[in-house]
Amino acid sequence: MANTEIRVRLTHGASESDVGALKAWLEREQKLEALRNSGRLEIQESAGTEDGAHSPMGTGMDIMLVLIGAGAPKLFDEVFEQVKSGVRAWRENRRSVERGEPPEVDVEPGGDGR
Incomplete structure (x- = not known):
């Protein structure tokens, strides 16, 4: 089955406020917002995987974007x-509104779809 999930993981000192701010930012992205409004995309926070939970000062949270419906793989x-x-x-x-470097962010296919 084709991928229908995207995992966004903040690393290297990300705070809970970073997770919430990035989730809100993604929800306002025009194309993503249109998909959310049509019910074809869900954006949610979820508990991070084990490797994220062990990072120092990490939040252990991921943002999951889940595409819904028959056309999702396309x-x-x-x-x-x-x-x-x-x-x-x-x-x-x-970077322009807060001191210091923003956390690194990994974006990868989520779930076990390949």
Whole structure:
């Protein structure tokens, strides 16, 4: 089955406020917001995987984007690129409004879809 989930993991000193701020940022991305409003995309926080839970000062939380419906696999690549673009924009914005470097963010296919 094709991927229908995207995992966004903040690392290297991310705080809970970083997770919430990035989730809110992604929810406002125009294409992602349109998919959310149509019921084809859910954006949620979930407990991080074991390796995220052991990072020093890490939050142990991921942001999961789940595509819903029969066309979800076809949308995956487009949404994946939009999420990566949104994460880059959020990091640039955070760098300009807060001191210090923003946390690193990994964006990867989620779940066990391949």
